[in-house]
Amino acid sequence: MAAEEAVGAPPAVASQVEEKKGTSQQIDPYNVAGEVDESGNIKAIDYDRLIQEFGVQPLTEDHLRRFEAVTGKKAHRLMRRKLFFSHRDFDKILDTYEQYGTFMLYTGRGPSSGSMHLGHTVPFLFTKELQDMFDVPLVIMLTDDEKYLYTRNKNEGHQKAGAAADDFLDYAYENIKDIIALGFDPKKTFIYTDYEYLGGHFYRNVSEFESLVTFNQASGAFGFGNSTNIGLIAYGAKQCVAAFPSSYPDLFGYKDYRAPEYDLSAKRRHKPLSTIPTLIPCAIDQEPYFRILRDRCDRMTDPHPKTALILSKFLTALQGPGGKMSASDPNSAIFMSDTPNQIKNKINRHAFSGGRESLEEHRKLGGNPDVDVAYTYLSYFLDDDEELEELASKYRSGELLTGEMKQRCIAELQKFVGAFQEKREGVTHEIMREYMRPRRLEYQGNPNPTRPASSAPPANGVPAAEDAGAEKKGDGRGTKGERKAAKLAAKKEEKMATRQKAPDGDGGASSPAA
Template sequence: MINPWSSAQYFDYEKLIKEFGIQKPNNYFNFFMFRRHLVFGERGLEYIEYAVKNKIKFNAMTGLMPSGQMHLGNKLSIDQIIYFQSLGADVYIAVADLESYATRGISLEKAHETAVNEYIANYISMGLKPCKIYFQSENFDTENLSYILSNETNMNELKAIYGLTDSSSMLHVNSPLIQAADVLHTQLNHLGGPRATIVPVGVDQDPHIRLMRDLAKRFRIYNVKIEDGKISVYIKGSDDPKNKIDMAIKLLSGHGYECNANYEYRAIYVKNSSPEDKIKIDIDLAVEESKINDFAFIEPSATFQKLETGLKGGKMSSSVPDSLISLNDSESEATRKIKHAVTGGKQTVEEQKKYGGNPDICPVYELYKYHNSDDKYVQRVYDECKGGVRMCGSCKTEAAENISAMLKMLGEKKDESLGKLDNYLIKRSS
C-alpha cells in the first residue's frame, strides 16, 4: 500500500508500475524529465497528449505546503508545470495553508509569507507565467466541492485506499477530499468547464490521484467505455434517459458518428467508432454534459516523478539540512553541501581512473541529471564518470558552479518576481 502520509520512499519504480497499474509514459512529451525517465509513470496522460495535439485548452495543477524552504527536490513538479504551461495549460496552484496550520501549527499569516517568499517568488523566477495561485483557507469553491465529493465516497473505500483504521485522524478523511476538490474545482463551469487536467506528483500521492479519478467518474452522467473495439456510452441514473440519450446522439451525429440507442439499457452504441475515439468522445460529451451537470468532470491525469536522492544518500529531508539544497541557500552554502556530498566514486583516484565511478548511485550526478536540460552535456558527465576520466573532486566543483549559477539567477530575480505577484495570486472566492 502507498501511504501519502508516511515518510517512506518508493524507489522500486518497476514494481510500482506492475502492482499499481501505473503506465509508463510514451515518447510524445519532449521534455528532459520525460526523455530521461525522471517522469517514470503516468495515469491518463493520453488526455493531455490529445489536448495538446488538438490545441484544446487543458489545466495543470499542483500544490505547495507553505512550511520550510523550497529545495531542489520540490522544484521538479514546478519544472513540469512550467513545461505544460508552455504547451498551453492554464495553471492552478493551491497553497495548503489550512493543512500546514492543522498539522504543523503554522499560522495563516506565516504560511502566506512563506508561500510567497520561499516558493512563489522562485516559481516566477524559474519562468512560471501568470496563473491562478490560491490559498486553501480563502477558496470557498474547493471547500464546497470537497463537501459535495464526500457524498460519493465512504469509510470502507478510504480504508481500502489509505489503510485508515477506526483510530485514524479525521484529517486523513478530510484531506483526500480537499485535495480532490483542489484538482476538480478547476473544471467547474465558471472556471472554464470540463478540461483534461494534468497533476505532476511524486508516487506517494498516487492514492489521492486514484481517489480523485474515481470521484470524477462518479459525478458524470455519460460514461464512455470501449466494448468489443467500439465506443459505448452509458447514461447514469434511474430517471427517463431519453433526453440525455438524444442530446448525446445529436452531438455525436454532428461529429459524423452513427449511433444506436438502447433506452432500456440506458446505452448508446457508436457503430463507426474505434478505441482511439474514446478521448475525443469523452471530452466532447463532458463539455456537452456541463450544460445539465455542474460536475461533468474529466478524470484528471497524473505524471509520477522519481524522487531526487539527498546529498547524504537516502531521502532529501529538512531534518537533515545538508541532504538538500534550498533555493534560498547562498552560493557558498550550496557549494559547501555539494563538496560534502556522498558520491558513486571509488576510494582512490587510481581506482577511479582504472574502474570508473558509478553515476547511477551518485547524488552529485543527479544534480546534473535533474537540473540541467542539456542532454549532451549530462550524457558526457555520465560517460566521463563511467570511463574513469572524471574525478569526483572536480565533478563536485562543476556541479556546485552550475547550481550556484541557478541560485544566483533566482536571487537576482527575486525582487522583480515579487513585484509581479498580482498577476498570480487570486483573491478569495465567494
C-alpha cells in the first residue's frame, strides 16, 4: 500500500480528545495541542492564527534578503523554508549588527530526559548557524529547576521516582553534552543549569523582574491557577532575565560578586551591559515569556533594549498533525540516542502518511507532502533545496510512493543521528565543564560596522573607555567614591605604620597607645 494508517495522536492531543471534544488549539510554554473539532478530529496547528493571536510578525522574503545582505551568506534552510516563520524585531537586530557590530544570542532547553530528540535539536542547529554567521556570544540556559517544579506540580505535589531535583540536574548534564555535540564554538559559548549558576548579578535581575510581574499577569500568560506551586509561578522571571547580558558580567569581562570570591567593588551594576541587545531563537510556544519580558525591559533600573525573537514551528510528532514530538512518548519522537534500526522502525511503523489508501489511487491522484511526516522531517534536515522540491513534486504526481518517501527520510535521519552520535562520544565531562565555566567569551562580531566604535554597545567584552565596566573613569582615576575610599585606606595604612614604629633611642617596643 502507498499509505499507512496513522497510529494515533501525540499524548497532549490524545488526552484532550478523550476529555472533551470541540476545543481550540492551545499553545503556551506548557501545552502544545492543535484544534479538535466537534467530531473529535485533530487539526494541524494553525500558525497563521498564532501570528495574529500572539501579535508577532511573519518572516518575509524581504527579511531573508536583508539577512543575506548583512551577513553576506545564504539564509539557513530553516529560514528559507519558513520553518522559522515569525519574529519580533529581527529587522532591528540586523540593523544593530550592521551599525554597531554585536549582540548576544540566547536560547535554552528544559531537560526532561537523558537524551534530546530531533525536535529539540532544531533551535540549536539554527542558533549555531547564527553564531557562526554573526560571530557573537551565545548563552544557553538549562532549566532544570523549572522542569522539577513543573513535574511536581503536574503530580499534585508528589515527587515520583526519577523526578527529583537531582534527576533533572543529571538530565541537564546529558543534554548539555548533546548540545555541545552539535558543534558550538567553546570560545564564544556559555552553557549553564539554573541549579548551579543562579546568584550574583543574575539573581539581582531576577529579584527586580519578579517585582514587575503580578500573579494575574503570570496566570494569564501561562495558564496558572490557585493550585499552581509558587515556585512555578515565580520561575518565569528567571527565564526572562536570562536574556539580559547584564545577568552575565563574567562573559563580557566584568566582575560579578558571587561567593566565595566576593568582591564588594563588583556589587555595583555594569550599566554598559544593559545596552547590548539580545536575539532569541526558539519555538513559538516560548513566546509568552518574552512578551512579558519585552513589556518590562524599560522598567528595569538600567533599561534594556526590547529583546528580539525569531520563532520556529514545532517538529511534528510521528503521528502527524496536532502536536509536537514528546519526550514522554518514545513512539512520537526520534531520539538522538536511537539506533539506525530504531529510526527505521519508528518511521516505517508510526510516521503519518500523506499517501492514498491504495497503490492505484496514489498513482492516479498523488499524495500530499504537506501532511506527510517523512517529507516534513526531510524539510528540516535535508539541505538540498532542489532535491526536496523534486521529492514533493514526484509525491504529488504519484510517481513517488509513501514507502519510497519514508526510505529517503530514514536514510537522511540515520546519517544525521549517526554523525551526531560520533561527536557525542567525544564530549567528556571535562569538555562539558569548560563550556559551563564563567569566563570572558571571545568573539569579533561585524568587522566593519557603519557606526563609530565609540557609539556602539560594548564589543567583545571591551566597553567604551568612558565606561570601562562602570568601574573606572576614562582618565583612570576611578569613580569619586573609589577615590575617596582609596584616600581613607591610605591614611589608615599610614596611621598603622606610625603605631608600629619603635620610639627613638630606647630600642623598646612601640606603645599600644602610641
